[in-house]
Structure formats: structure tokens, C-alpha cells
Amino acid sequence: xxxxxxxxxxxxxxxxxxxxxxxxxxxxxxxxxxxxxxxxxxxxxxxxxxxxxxxxxxxxxxxxxxxxxxxxxxxxxxxxxxxxxxxxxxxxxxxxxxxxxxxxxxxxxxxxxxxxxxxxxxxxxxxxxxxxxxxxxxxxxxxxxxxxxxxxxxxxxxxxxxxxxxxxxxxxxxxxxxxxxxxxxxxxxxxxxxxxxxxxxxxxxxxxxxxxxxxxxxxxxxxxxxxxxxxxxxxxxxxxxxxxxxxxxxxxxxxxxxxxxxxxxxxxxxxxxxxxxxxxxxxxxxxxxxxxxxxxxxxxxxxxxxxxxxxxxxxxxxxxxxxxxxxxxxxxxxxxxxxxxxxxxxxxxxxxxxxxxxxxxxxxxxxxxxxxxxxxxxxxxxxxxxxxxxxxxxxxxxxxxxxxxxxxxxxxx
Numbered sequence: 001x002x003x004x005x006x007x008x009x010x011x012x013x014x015x016x017x018x019x020x021x022x023x024x025x026x027x028x029x030x031x032x033x034x035x036x037x038x039x040x041x042x043x044x045x046x047x048x049x050x051x052x053x054x055x056x057x058x059x060x061x062x063x064x065x066x067x068x069x070x071x072x073x074x075x076x077x078x079x080x081x082x083x084x085x086x087x088x089x090x091x092x093x094x095x096x097x098x099x100x101x102x103x104x105x106x107x108x109x110x111x112x113x114x115x116x117x118x119x120x121x122x123x124x125x126x127x128x129x130x131x132x133x134x135x136x137x138x139x140x141x142x143x144x145x146x147x148x149x150x151x152x153x154x155x156x157x158x159x160x161x162x163x164x165x166x167x168x169x170x171x172x173x174x175x176x177x178x179x180x181x182x183x184x185x186x187x188x189x190x191x192x193x194x195x196x197x198x199x200x201x202x203x204x205x206x207x208x209x210x211x212x213x214x215x216x217x218x219x220x221x222x223x224x225x226x227x228x229x230x231x232x233x234x235x236x237x238x239x240x241x242x243x244x245x246x247x248x249x250x251x252x253x254x255x256x257x258x259x260x261x262x263x264x265x266x267x268x269x270x271x272x273x274x275x276x277x278x279x280x281x282x283x284x285x286x287x288x289x290x291x292x293x294x295x296x297x298x299x300x301x302x303x304x305x306x307x308x309x310x311x312x313x314x315x316x317x318x319x320x321x322x323x324x325x326x327x328x329x330x331x332x333x334x335x336x337x338x339x340x341x342x343x344x345x346x347x348x349x350x351x352x353x354x355x356x357x358x359x360x361x362x363x364x365x366x367x368x369x370x371x372x373x374x375x376x377x378x379x380x381x382x383x384x385x386x387x388x389x390x391x392x393x394x395x396x397x398x399x400x401x402x403x404x405x406x407x408x409x410x411x412x413x
């Protein structure tokens with residue numbers, strides 16, 4: 001049977017997170033929303049590259065998203081610790097749906113320009129800066145503590161799993177409809193935002209420990225001090241930051257890999273963007289099945305090293321089939337790395353501070369990678385996309401090796 005997700009149960013069976021009714025509703029709504037987001041990303045990336053014919057605009061579009069995701073999540077986390085998190089998320093989903101509708105209309109009317117797409121990315125960043133910390137801080141209240149890793153891995157996997165289904169659908173639609181009717185992809189995203197809004201409305205009440213009233217800036221400082229005083233949290237943030245900025249920025253350059261490196265079309269782009277999702281599905285299923293890891297730190301360190309090596313292999317590939325295969329493995333390494341680190345951070349954070357701690361996670365895991373996309377795109381314009389991504393993989397490998405022992409010590413005490 002599916003429970004209501006109270007924290008007091010001790011259900012440790014395989015896939016135990018999926019026995020909690022509220023978590024299942026939350027997870028399905030998030031999966032639908034992220035699938036729509038990926039449909040939007042593929043269409044947006046293809047349209048920008050088609051209009052401008054330069055990877056720099058791909059980077060600029062990601063930079064527009066990155067700026068609010070770097071500056072504002074600390075305040076978003078403080079807000080999430082002070083207000084009703086579900087109510088906050090519902091309002092933000094409505095704003096996101098409205099922005100997607102505007103982009104759909106300007107594209108349908110044939111007046112869309114590259115800066116419109118960058119502006120939409122900016123709005124997305126503003127929404128996620130406040131939505132992300134609230135969402136991460138809500139997950140532990142939807143399951144019991146023994147199933148936290150499984151729940152986190154499933155919640156974290158919704159974005160890359162959406163990256164499996166969404167791009168495949170987008171690639172087929174683009175090949176069928178053509179760029180002139182790309183507004184249909186953007187319209188689909190409107191409805192997926194609304195689907196998550198409905199899911200949030202079905203959750204009812206979710207328990208939450210509010211932060212002690214203080215100034216917003218004081219709340220932010222308290223969250224920073226909490227993380228700074230804990231070496232394992234600092235090490236986790238360094239690894240996820242470096243892997244995000246210099247590693248996962250390859251996703252923003254996928255249109256350039258598809259057209260210029262592998263010589264494929266929009267349909268091929270869809271499959272390339274979807275390929276990591278296959279590995280994510282396998283990795284998320286495995287983490288959810290085991291429920292918890294005895295050597296969590298070792299899993300984090302191994303996943304970081306594997307991510308760097310496989311990313312380098314993808315950058316070196318010139319064969320479409322080989323690139324697809326390496327991207328599948330890369331997806332597996334990514335979800336293992338992200339989910340285990342996120343679970344470690346959430347488990348180490350009291351609820352009254354969890355929004356602020358996870359705001360730092362949002363900056364490192366979402367905001368800075370978008371900034372990294374701009375840096376990598378700029379480097380790609382000078383030295384080529386393959387060389388730029390290969391260099392990023394090398395930096396990730398160095399950091400993972402330097403911090404390996406600190407990472408392996410996590411969860412061993």
C-alpha cells in the first residue's frame with residue numbers, strides 16, 4: 001500500500017519511496033514538467049543556433065538563465081525556510097507557465113528573435129532560484145528517513161529522465177514539423193508547467209519547520225555559516241561546482257556536436273540529448289532499489305572519476321553510435337553523483353536550514369553549470385567544441401582525484 005509519506009514510518013523495502021502517496025504525486029508531476037522543459041530546451045537550442053549560426057548565442061542563452069541562478073538562490077532558500085513552501089512553488093509554476101505561453105505566441109506570430117529566447121531563459125532562472133530550494137527541502141517530508149536516498153535519486157532523476165523522453169519527442173517533432181512550426185514545442189511546455197501545478201495542489205498539507213524570524217540577510221548568513229563549518233559539505237559543493245561548470249556544460253553545446261562534429265540533423269540532436277536519460281533511468285532505478293548505500297562517500301568519489309573519464313571519451317568520439325553509447329554511461333555516472341551528493345547534503349541539514357543549504361546546492365548544481373556553458377561556448381568558438389569539452393573533463397578529473405579521500409570519508413563515521 002502507498003502511505004501518506006509521514007516521516008515516522010520505517011519502510012525500507014526496495015523502491016520504498018514509491019510507496020509514499022504524496023511523493024508519487026510529486027514525482028510524476030515533476031517528471032511531466034521536466035519532460036516539457038527538455039522539449040523546450042531542444043527547440044530553443046536548435047532555433048537559436050539556426051538563427052545565429054554561432055555557439056556564442058547558445059552560451060548567452062544559458063548565461064541569461066545562469067545569472068539569477070547564481071545570485072538569487074541564497075535568498076530563495078531563506079524565503080523557502082520562512083514561508084509555506086508548497087504555496088510558494090504553486091505561484092512560481094503559474095509564472096513559468098505564463099512566460100512559456102508568451103514565448104509560444106511570439107514564435108507563432110513569426111516575430112521571435114534571439115533575445116526573446118534569452119529573456120525566457122532569464123525568467124526561468126528567476127523562477128527556479130526560488131522554486132529549487134523549496135522543492136529540494138520538501139522531498140524529505142514526503143518519505144521516511146530510511147527511503148531518503150531513494151526519494152532524492154528519483155526526484156533528481158526527473159530532469160535527466162525528462163532529458164530522455166523530451167528530446168526524443170522534440171527531435172521527431174522538429175523533423176516532422178520543421179523549424180517554422182517550432183512554436184508547437186514551446187506550447188507543449190506550457191501544459192507541462194500546469195501539470196506540475198496541479199500535482200502540487202493535490203499534496204494537501206506537508207509538515208514544515210519554519211525558521212526563527214530574522215532578517216532575510218541574517219538568514220542567508222546563518223545558512224552560509226552552517227555549511228562553511230562542515231568540511232564534508234564544503235567538499236561536496238566543490239565537486240558539484242567543478243563538475244557542473246567544466247563538465248556538464250557540454251549539454252548546452254549539443255547542437256554544435258550534432259551538426260558540426262557528428263554531422264547529423266535535428267532528429268539526431270534529439271537522440272543525442274536523450275541518450276544520457278537512458279543511463280539516468282538505470283542509475284535512478286538502482287539507487288531507489290537499494291534504498292541506501294553503506295559506502296556513500298566511495299560511491300560519490302567513484303562516480304566523479306567515472307564522469308570525467310566518460311565525458312572525455314564523448315568529446316573524443318567522431319562516430320554517432322559511439323557518442324550515443326558514451327552518453328548513456330555518462331547519464332548513469334551523473335545521476336549517481338548528483339543523487340548521492342544531494343542526499344548527503346539533505347541528511348546533514350536540519351529542516352529549519354534545509355532550504356538555505358539546498359540553495360547552495362542549486363547554485364552549484366544548476367546556476368554555475370549554465371555560467372560554465374557560456375565559458376565553454378566561448379572556448380569552443382576559439383578551439384572547437386570537442387577540445388573545449390575535453391579540457392573541462394580534465395579539470396573535473398583533477399579535482400576528483402585531489403578530493404577523493406575526503407569524499408570517501410563521507411558517511412563512514
